[in-house]
Amino acid sequence: MARGTADTSLVKQGYSKVAYTPDTIEDFKNCANPDTGPLYFMVNHVKIQHPTKGGIDFDPFEYQLELIHNYNNFRYSINMLGRQMGKTTVAAGYLLWYAMFRPDSTILVAAHKQAGAQEIMQRIRYAYESVPDHIRAGVTEYNKGSISFDNGSRIVASTTTENTGRGMSLTLVYLDEFAFVPPRIASEFWTALSPTLATGGKCIITSTPNSDEDTFAMIWSQANKLFDEHGNEQELGVNGFKPMLAVWDKHPDRDAVWATEERGRIGEERFRREHECEFIIYDETLIDPLKLVELEGNEPVMKSGQVRWYKQPTPENIYLVTLDPSSGTGGDNSAIQVLELPSMNQVAEWYHNKSPVEKQMKVMMEIMHYIKEQTRNLSEIYWTVENNTIGEAALVVIRDTGEETFPGDFLHEPKRIQGKKGRKGYHTTHKNKMEACLQLKRLIESDKIHLKSKALISELKNFVSSGHSFKAKPGASDDLVMALIIAIRMTEYISNFEDDVFNAVNSGLSVDPNDPGTFDDSDAPMPISLL
Numbered sequence: 001m002a003r004g005t006a007d008t009s010l011v012k013q014g015y016s017k018v019a020y021t022p023d024t025i026e027d028f029k030n031c032a033n034p035d036t037g038p039l040y041f042m043v044n045h046v047k048i049q050h051p052t053k054g055g056i057d058f059d060p061f062e063y064q065l066e067l068i069h070n071y072n073n074f075r076y077s078i079n080m081l082g083r084q085m086g087k088t089t090v091a092a093g094y095l096l097w098y099a100m101f102r103p104d105s106t107i108l109v110a111a112h113k114q115a116g117a118q119e120i121m122q123r124i125r126y127a128y129e130s131v132p133d134h135i136r137a138g139v140t141e142y143n144k145g146s147i148s149f150d151n152g153s154r155i156v157a158s159t160t161t162e163n164t165g166r167g168m169s170l171t172l173v174y175l176d177e178f179a180f181v182p183p184r185i186a187s188e189f190w191t192a193l194s195p196t197l198a199t200g201g202k203c204i205i206t207s208t209p210n211s212d213e214d215t216f217a218m219i220w221s222q223a224n225k226l227f228d229e230h231g232n233e234q235e236l237g238v239n240g241f242k243p244m245l246a247v248w249d250k251h252p253d254r255d256a257v258w259a260t261e262e263r264g265r266i267g268e269e270r271f272r273r274e275h276e277c278e279f280i281i282y283d284e285t286l287i288d289p290l291k292l293v294e295l296e297g298n299e300p301v302m303k304s305g306q307v308r309w310y311k312q313p314t315p316e317n318i319y320l321v322t323l324d325p326s327s328g329t330g331g332d333n334s335a336i337q338v339l340e341l342p343s344m345n346q347v348a349e350w351y352h353n354k355s356p357v358e359k360q361m362k363v364m365m366e367i368m369h370y371i372k373e374q375t376r377n378l379s380e381i382y383w384t385v386e387n388n389t390i391g392e393a394a395l396v397v398i399r400d401t402g403e404e405t406f407p408g409d410f411l412h413e414p415k416r417i418q419g420k421k422g423r424k425g426y427h428t429t430h431k432n433k434m435e436a437c438l439q440l441k442r443l444i445e446s447d448k449i450h451l452k453s454k455a456l457i458s459e460l461k462n463f464v465s466s467g468h469s470f471k472a473k474p475g476a477s478d479d480l481v482m483a484l485i486i487a488i489r490m491t492e493y494i495s496n497f498e499d500d501v502f503n504a505v506n507s508g509l510s511v512d513p514n515d516p517g518t519f520d521d522s523d524a525p526m527p528i529s530l531l
Helices: 007-014 022-032 036-043 062-073 087-101 115-129 184-200 215-223 254-268 269-275 289-295 356-372 392-403 430-445 453-460 479-494 498-505
Strands: 046-052 054-057 078-079 106-111 141-142 146-149 154-159 173-175 201-206 241-246 302-304 307-309 316-323 336-339 346-352 380-385 464-468 467-470
Touching: 022 087, 036 062, 036 087, 046 115, 062 078, 062 087, 062 146, 078 215, 078 498, 087 106, 087 115, 087 141, 087 146, 087 173, 087 201, 106 115, 115 141, 115 146, 115 154, 115 173, 173 184, 184 201, 184 215, 201 215, 201 289, 215 241, 254 269, 269 289, 269 356, 289 453, 307 356, 316 356, 316 479, 336 479, 336 498, 346 356, 346 479, 356 380, 356 392, 380 479, 392 498, 430 467, 430 479, 453 464, 453 479
Parallel strands: 078 201, 078 241, 106 154, 106 173, 173 201, 316 380
Antiparallel strands: 046 054, 141 146, 146 154, 302 307, 307 346, 316 336, 336 346, 464 467
């Protein structure tokens, strides 16, 4: 259907015959201007749906003017805005302009949920129906999920999946709330999309933040690296994206009183994420998201093979070495953690997903020998392995090698806990895992344990509630965390006979037998013994 012609099947969209005049022609030319057209079109012809005022003219705030400028003047634009800042309104108006005045364009709108994609399309349709007939392009398809125009352009909306947009020749991609697309899907989608963008496609990303480990955070971080190798500031980030940040106080209707009331309604954590655009994880993580934001890893002080050392072992300390084994076939990682007591410092770690069990035990033995040498045999070493499933293979290697060849003392749980077989090492159950998780939470949030590994902190950011337990998000791993959980259980046992360790772990806590919140004996951790 041509621009301005009548079609009775589309009367509800407001079509009628158009008699062009010098004024309407000039108006059309202003809208079609490739530089100033988007803003002119949106201010003069687009109506938006206000939650309380109904349909009103678009009167952009200062930061919305910057958004429109960035959308139109940069090939890649990434924008982090607080909630209810009108970013979807701006996007809908710009995408409509692009489709009507850039013929033969294919525009993909991808949102993290189907409802989000349909909401954007509804706003585009509302804006389309509000423009006058001499501006409005004709349509050949008009529904909830797509609009096709008679100039060869089309807008298609979809949820973000690994295959969204694959095979399409895309002119413009708009990604809404990209930070909330599940990590594995976001990574796969971005990998599939990159070739399309490399051949000339345009990309606009808008979102509030979530984890600082996701694909959105990676793109945002690269976009904000604005200095070249000579220290000169550039307009675009190293990935070619133009970044823009707009938090709550950019909105002219929001002041300190509004912020105080909003904090009272939703809490400090959500306010900082939703309105101040801090990378505070949305999911229910084991560790308080506000604490996770503060955790920063360090570079190792040295490496021994693939073992990363964050602190040199020193005499007269206690060292715990734990192994969470794996099959070594490329799936889950095997992981080793080394914890120093009573300082509660993470000393070293190792992980690998293709090392056979024999290699895993060899690395563990080498770590313990290194600690023994560095401390001149003046430190106590305790070690153990998780004996669930593949852990049986680790126990066989220990038996065949000879337990006496491993420096230090091999810790085990009592036979009454291990069962009739009396397996050595540590056996993880739902109960003792949860006890150790809660202890780890307390130690981290009270700054009693000092984590150094960036990889471990990354895993903690993806270690989330699942049913009545905690585990890694789909597509993430938790092997380093689980090795640390075993070390926490060992710490609990050692604190029973080492006063310095007890004081380090429990300082600041008071036990009142009359307090109903105090644990009784039945809540105490399972006993552990040296066999």
